[in-house]
Amino acid sequence: MSPLPIVRALDDLRRGLAVWRAEGLRIALVPTMGALHEGHLSLVRLARQKADRVVASIFVNPTQFAPSEDFQAYPRDEAHDAKLLAETGCDLLYAPPTDDVYPEGFATAVTVAGVSAPLEGASRPQHFGGVATVVAKLLIRIAPDVAVFGEKDYQQLLVVRRLVRDLDFPVEIVGAPTVRAGDGLALSSRNAYLSESERAVAGRLNTALRSTAEALLRGDPVDAVEARALACLDKAGFSAVDYLEVRDAESLARLGPGPVDRPARVLAAVRVGKTRLIDNWAV
């Protein structure tokens, strides 16, 4: 296994990509914040199927964290990440320094209204502005033919799809299924924060989402199902429930109180100790 080339400077990145492009190769991007797990690696594998070359980026984007959040504590281990990426068939790691992405005087923001507003947008008001800006920058820097995002961050995937449509990026956005542990817990870099007892509680989030979806498919009304799921999460040992809601799968608009009549998604955010977890499930 030869070591993965790591590029930090934009000029070097563009020079490398230009060579591939001149050869007519199709380029995929897998944007990450590092601390890679099997979920990220599944994105890389999907990207490989969609393109001739796979670029992964690692950038812990400060602008999508609120001051109270875990930007400083966010796990970082580039050497280990690079090893995993090389083993998974990634061709290039792009890991720019923070002051290269946001140099002195940086003043531009990209915002997406609508799908950004509820749920994560309500819990983390600046979050999707930071995401949209850095994703726009990565798409302009790398100009990939395809970019792969995990369905784990379902609302983020919708924000990115809207951004790409609205700004006319010539890129195909691919959503990849969530990779889960045996008890259903969605893999997340933040799972590393969980103690053993917290880890046991965490798995119940997915159980609640799954039973919510099953109840909706049986025809139970949205409002009753949501209330039942919230009660269930309350009893499950979570320290807080930010939200659990059934929403339109495309627009994230609220649904009427009755049975679901169109593609929907159950989305939730909870806290276990100090760790915030999100997950979602298709209906």
Add this chain to the structure above:
Amino acid sequence: MSPLPIVRALDDLRRGLAVWRAEGLRIALVPTMGALHEGHLSLVRLARQKADRVVASIFVNPTQFAPSEDFQAYPRDEAHDAKLLAETGCDLLYAPPTDDVYPEGFATAVTVAGVSAPLEGASRPQHFGGVATVVAKLLIRIAPDVAVFGEKDYQQLLVVRRLVRDLDFPVEIVGAPTVRAGDGLALSSRNAYLSESERAVAGRLNTALRSTAEALLRGDPVDAVEARALACLDKAGFSAVDYLEVRDAESLARLGPGPVDRPARVLAAVRVGKTRLIDNWAV
């Protein structure tokens, strides 16, 4: 003179540009809102010197007009514009329909803080947001190697430079000198609104800017020179003066009250009857 090819659909545009790009040709963009005059044509000529192919765009961008402004009345004559562009050596006119640029559900905004805030930004609060968003879209749609903007809209040029730097667009931004009538009036599509008597008054804007710059170069203090220029504009017959200010030429930051000690720019916006005119002059 063969007629200028006019492209309206994004797919057609990208197909055409891909052919040029495959031939290794350098592509310049001259973004306009139509109602072309000698000022625009000078941008096309400059673009020709900088690239192998020149694309002009005509798009009267609704999002950079406030509801009270002249979006509906803004002069439109595409056939005449296309004739002028063909005679000036433009290779392609890109004229997308409004609902192609902003389709149903459009929800993304690009904003530039800092240089967008004062002057035009204070007079027209949504203006530069609309400009930044549409310029970002044009740069993503066309992906030119170089784009030419007039110094007539000096603050806009600074906003575009900041946008391009911040979002990492691989494009060279060229500012082109303002083209003026014999009495110094900067050419503008909005000059068409002026009556004969208003036209006579309009020329005095540039006179005031020029004497302001001369006084500053003589070492007169900024505050006194600004006050004198405002008094002069008041007496010149303008119906209103939105602003006349001496600012840092790069950041548009306010200068101290004393003599200028760095590159500066005098910028002004006035009204003649119902017509709003802007101009600026280097110090």
